[in-house]
Amino acid sequence: MHELGVTENIVNITLAKAGEAQASKVLKINVVVGELSGFVPDCIQFYFDTLSKDTIAQGAVLHFETVPTHLRCRNCSTIFHPKDTLWSCPKCGSQSVEIFKGRELYIESVEVE
Amino acid sequence: MKKIEVVQNVLEANETIASRNQQLLDKHRVFVINIMSAPGAGKTSLILRTLTKLKGRLNIAVIEGDVASTVDAEKVQSEAKSVVQINTRNMPESCSLMAVMIESALKDMPLDNIDLILIENVGNLICPAEFTLGEHKRVVISSLPEGDDKPIKYPLIFIDADAVIINKMDLLPHVDFDIAAFRRSIAGLNPKAEFFQISCKTGEGIEKWCSWILKQVETHAMER
Numbered sequence: 001m002h003e004l005g006v007t008e009n010i011v012n013i014t015l016a017k018a019g020e021a022q023a024s025k026v027l028k029i030n031v032v033v034g035e036l037s038g039f040v041p042d043c044i045q046f047y048f049d050t051l052s053k054d055t056i057a058q059g060a061v062l063h064f065e066t067v068p069t070h071l072r073c074r075n076c077s078t079i080f081h082p083k084d085t086l087w088s089c090p091k092c093g094s095q096s097v098e099i100f101k102g103r104e105l106y107i108e109s110v111e112v113e
Numbered sequence: 114m115k116k117i118e119v120v121q122n123v124l125e126a127n128e129t130i131a132s133r134n135q136q137l138l139d140k141h142r143v144f145v146i147n148i149m150s151a152p153g154a155g156k157t158s159l160i161l162r163t164l165t166k167l168k169g170r171l172n173i174a175v176i177e178g179d180v181a182s183t184v185d186a187e188k189v190q191s192e193a194k195s196v197v198q199i200n201t202r203n204m205p206e207s208c209s210l211m212a213v214m215i216e217s218a219l220k221d222m223p224l225d226n227i228d229l230i231l232i233e234n235v236g237n238l239i240c241p242a243e244f245t246l247g248e249h250k251r252v253v254i255s256s257l258p259e260g261d262d263k264p265i266k267y268p269l270i271f272i273d274a275d276a277v278i279i280n281k282m283d284l285l286p287h288v289d290f291d292i293a294a295f296r297r298s299i300a301g302l303n304p305k306a307e308f309f310q311i312s313c314k315t316g317e318g319i320e321k322w323c324s325w326i327l328k329q330v331e332t333h334a335m336e337r
Contacts, residue, residue, distance in 0.1 A: 095301035
């Protein structure tokens with residue numbers, strides 16, 4: 001639902017970095033998206049195609065690497081991937097957990113020529 | 114082909130503006146609470162109760178975020194020091210307030226005459242979790258008819274909350290809402306969150322909630 005602004009940021013960051021590198025074309029943008037973040041890759045690509053029109057990023061491919069959710073148990077420090085929506089530690093059963101990974105949304109790298 | 118390492122947070126633009134907002138607010142000694150919930154959980158009712166209860170104690174302004182209409186702003190108009198309505202319908206994002214919207218709302222507010230701003234975010238449990246606005250405290254309301262499983266279904270918004278409120282306590286005899294289970298979920302996700310059980314209809318719990326606000330505002334003013 002809020003991918004348009006996010007995609008604008010992706011285009012801006014990409015064009016700035018490509019400009020610094022004096023690139024003539026952006027081929028691929030590698031984006032890391034956490035499983036828990038509310039962002040939908042297909043939606044970002046859709047907006048990207050429109051927003052990148054007539055820039056050196058037009059036609060670039062967005063590659064998304066999804067980071068699975070990893071939680072850390074506050075009781076026994078076990079790091080685990082929750083199997084369902086009930087977040088309980090597989091080792092000690094505690095439901096006191098914090099997010100270790102899965103909220104990411106960043107551009108990892110940009111491939112240019 | 115050349116690969117450029119970037120590693121830049123895509124939400125950084127919002128976060129930069131949010132921290133600029135907070136600097137401005139701190140300069141004027143204004144405390145800000147971002148109130149979030151699903152549509153209909155009672156954000157406007159809570160704001161109205163808070164305005165009435167704290168009248169004469171604090172100068173309170175309100176920023177109303179809605180996809181469309183000014184109905185909420187009209188409701189709080191008579192009690193608040195200043196009201197700004199933000200309609201997100203024609204903005205790039207309509208599902209949540211963003212720091213840039215607050216930045217422009219603050220320009221229209223007499224900050225030196227305000228102690229507290231209550232921001233009513235767009236009714237939504239997903240998107241507002243991703244965007245900070247420059248607020249000092251984040252508050253999430255769940256109401257009894259929504260069911261006690263919301264922290265399990267929408268963990269992010271509850272994880273970042275400084276306070277969690279259950280509203281519509283007057284409906285408890287009529288709904289199957291397990292308060293203990295809800296509180297266990299919150300305690301697991303976010304053990305530091307303050308917890309309030311209120312009814313905006315009867316006024317239950319409003320006193321305690323408002324005392325908490327007063328304490329936060331005082332502490333903030335002393336730190337400046």
